[in-house]
Amino acid sequence: MTHKKVPVKKKAPVGTPSPAAVPPPFPQVHCYSWRPSGGRINFGDQLAEVIVDSVLMSRGxxxxxxxxxxxxxxxVGSVLHFARSGDTVWGTGVNGKIVEEHHRFxxxxxxxxxxxxxADFLRGxxxxxxxxxxDPALLIPRLLPGRFVPTGEEGPIFVPNLNDLPHVASLALPIPVVSPLRGWNHVISRIVASRFVLASSLHGLIIAEAxxxxxxxxxxxxRETLFKYQDYHAGTGRTDLTFATSIEQGLEMGGMPGISVSFDPLLDAFPHDLWSDPAP
Known part of the structure; x- marks a missing residue:
């Protein structure tokens, strides 16, 4: 199956900005991470702060x-519609479900x-x-060396997208399901222990491939448009995204073509300058 670029569909933004504590009496850099309204944050969105922390700590x-x-x-995340004029973007993507006019920057x-x-959306x-x-999550093996070691000791698993969970709960799937609502470290541990990962969670795919x-x-x-999957796939140097429509078909198809591009430019592009020392 070969699929063409999918246009951005019309839907209002969902979720809420990261909950903020009482702001400190000095300037800081706020790292946005998406949280669903009244719900639990999924593991992919948890990775936003984990990755920024790890990059910063590499420089003390x-x-x-x-x-x-x-x-x-x-x-990290399909959160571009939450951007405001003047914000800095590093690895963020468009959410294909959000209408263009809701991007107010x-x-x-x-x-x-x-x-x-x-990139095309923004340049337009x-x-x-x-x-x-x-996606910055591709850098986790480099940022956390030795923390997670692929073993392939376990069989195939399925990591569903957050919005697929109600549907998945009604199915009798032939392989274990790893909930995206578990902690980021638990989900990564399950992924690297598996010999094959099926996923509708974008970050389930990203972590496995990383x-x-x-x-x-x-x-x-x-429930999700193809946009973010195609965007990620093309951003890793690949074309013609193909997918399965059932677990059984996915097991038969096997893994997608591997990533062969370097992400040195992505890591080098991290905005360390935002953390410039304050004036005396």
Whole structure:
């Protein structure tokens, strides 16, 4: 199955911004992570803060530091519609379910985006975007060396998208289901222990492929558009995304073609400059 680019559909934004505590009396960088309204954050969105923390700590810094000027960073997730003018973008992507007019920003500081479909969307709005692609979750093996080791000791698993959970609960699937509502470390541990990952969770696919575990996108419902999967796929240097429509078909198809591009440019594009030291 070969699928063409899917247009951005019309739907209002869902979820809420990250809950904020009492703001500190000094400028900081706020790292956005999406949380569903009244629900539990899924493991992919948990990774936003994990990854930013890990990159910063590689240079001896912390997110909580006072900086020269306040800033807002959007990284992991299909959260571009939550961006505001002046925000910095590193690896974020368009959510195909959100209507274009709900993207209310006029200017962004873009360092990298998830893939070329997101780049085209932004460039169509007159925003400069470098040719630096990739979801930051692809960097986890490098940022957390030795923390998670692929073993392939367990059989195939299925990691559903958050919005697929009600449907999945009604099915008798032939392989174990790993809930995306578990902690990010638990989900990654289950993925690297598996010899094959089937997923409708985008980050289930990303984590598997980052660790070299064969993976296949399984599209059980139409609750998500194809946009983010195609965007990620193209951002990793691949074309012609193919997918299964059942677990059985996914097992038969096997893994998708592997990633062969380097993500050094993505890591190099991290906006360390946002954490510039404050004036004396």
């Amino acid at each position: 810094r912390l997110r909580s530091e006072e900086v020269r000027r306040p800033a807002r960073l959007l990284s 006029e200017a962004l500081d873009v360092r990298a985006v998830r893939g070329p479909l997101t 709005r007159g925003i400069a975007v470098p040719d630096v692609y990739g 660790y070299g575990v064969p993976a296949r996108y399984v599209r059980l419902t139409e």
